[in-house]
Amino acid sequence: EAKRGGGGRIVFFAPSMEVDARDQMELLGDLRRALEDPSASGLMLHYQPKVRAIDGTLIGLEALLRWQHPRRGWVSPLQFVNLAERSGLIDRLGDWVIREACAQLATWRALGLVVRVAVNLSVLQLRDVGLPSRVRARLEEHQLPAGQLMFEITESTAMQDVEATLHILDALAALGTELSIDDFGTGYSSLSYLRRLPVRELKIDRSFVRDLDEGDERQRADARAIVEAVVRLAHALGLHVLAEGVETPAQRQVLVQLGCDELQGYLFARPVAGETLTRWAVGEDCPPALRIDPGVAAA
Ligand code: C2E
Numbered sequence: 001e002a003k004r005g006g007g008g009r010i011v012f013f014a015p016s017m018e019v020d021a022r023d024q025m026e027l028l029g030d031l032r033r034a035l036e037d038p039s040a041s042g043l044m045l046h047y048q049p050k051v052r053a054i055d056g057t058l059i060g061l062e063a064l065l066r067w068q069h070p071r072r073g074w075v076s077p078l079q080f081v082n083l084a085e086r087s088g089l090i091d092r093l094g095d096w097v098i099r100e101a102c103a104q105l106a107t108w109r110a111l112g113l114v115v116r117v118a119v120n121l122s123v124l125q126l127r128d129v130g131l132p133s134r135v136r137a138r139l140e141e142h143q144l145p146a147g148q149l150m151f152e153i154t155e156s157t158a159m160q161d162v163e164a165t166l167h168i169l170d171a172l173a174a175l176g177t178e179l180s181i182d183d184f185g186t187g188y189s190s191l192s193y194l195r196r197l198p199v200r201e202l203k204i205d206r207s208f209v210r211d212l213d214e215g216d217e218r219q220r221a222d223a224r225a226i227v228e229a230v231v232r233l234a235h236a237l238g239l240h241v242l243a244e245g246v247e248t249p250a251q252r253q254v255l256v257q258l259g260c261d262e263l264q265g266y267l268f269a270r271p272v273a274g275e276t277l278t279r280w281a282v283g284e285d286c287p288p289a290l291r292i293d294p295g296v297a298a299a
């Protein structure tokens with residue numbers, strides 16, 4: 001079906017696109033309502049361990065958004081984070097994630113569990129000059145050491161509009177929070193800019209980890225070369241390097257061999273609810289490849 005769009009352009013609509021658009025509108029309405037009372041509307045954070053590569057010891061957690069929608073079931077954050085970004089809801093959603101992560105950190109501290117939590121930030125949150133002061137307010141509210149909070153931004157986010165981004169990242173770093181560059185290797189980094197960022201960790205993207213033991217000989221060799229180069233770069237700049245999406249012992253072995261400091265992936269643990277992690281920390285049903293030291297200190 002063809003329709004005449006504005007300016008005399010011919011625009012083609014597939015029926016499925018209309019359904020899709022209507023579906024997105026409905027989801028957006030649900031998200032807007034959910035944000036009025038997130039915890040009562042199925043929005044929650046799950047936490048996935050980051051471990052020391054050599055022995056699987058827990059050294060941090062990544063907070064990942066989950067939405068258990070009343071009719072749709074689990075909706076992927078890839079779906080609704082993007083929707084929130086396009087509709088101006090990301091600031092509210094992002095603030096809730098920070099608030100929720102800080103509340104969980106405080107709960108764990110009270111139980112003697114001291115661990116760093118990383119929160120993912122959208123590129124739009126890095127355009128918000130009010131972000132650092134709101135982060136400070138949350139830390140103060142819960143009397144948290146700032147170093148227990150880390151932010152993850154993707155490599156492409158970090159390299160976008162660098163002057164504005166640097167300004168906000170420096171303000172966050174001045175509070176004492178940590179920074180990680182996510183999905184590293186998938187964007188185009190300016191190395192001189194990377195050096196100026198107040199960054200602690202590079203996360204090698206899952207696609208390279210997957211290719212370490214999948215695909216043909218050439219793909220595996222390329223993935224190895226890329227991982228090796230990122231490890232060298234990170235260490236030369238004094239940064240930690242973490243590989244994400246580690247699923248097999250073979251991947252782990254290569255990553256340790258290549259000098260990766262930290263690992264994250266289903267081989268160690270899936271993202272789980274905060275209470276599940278609390279139980280693991282006292283030794284209940286802790287996954288076999290994961291080690292949790294008593295009172296884990298933030299590394
Ligand atoms: P990300 O930050 O790169 O997170 C890693 C994704 O890989 C997560 O998917 C995680 O569940 C998944 N994962 C972890 N280990 C493995 C593994 O061994 N194998 C495989 N196949 N997957 C693994 P998830 O939770 O669906 O999140 C997807 C993306 O959504 C995240 O990518 C992040 O970009 C975004 N996201 C999630 N939570 C938030 C949030 O609070 N704020 C923002 N802005 N974005 C978020």
Ligand code: MG
Pocket residue numbers: 062120152182
């Ligand atoms: Mg991340």
Ligand code: MG
Pocket residue numbers: 182183203205244
């Ligand atoms: Mg990632």
Ligand code: MG
Pocket residue numbers: 183205206
């Ligand atoms: Mg990723």
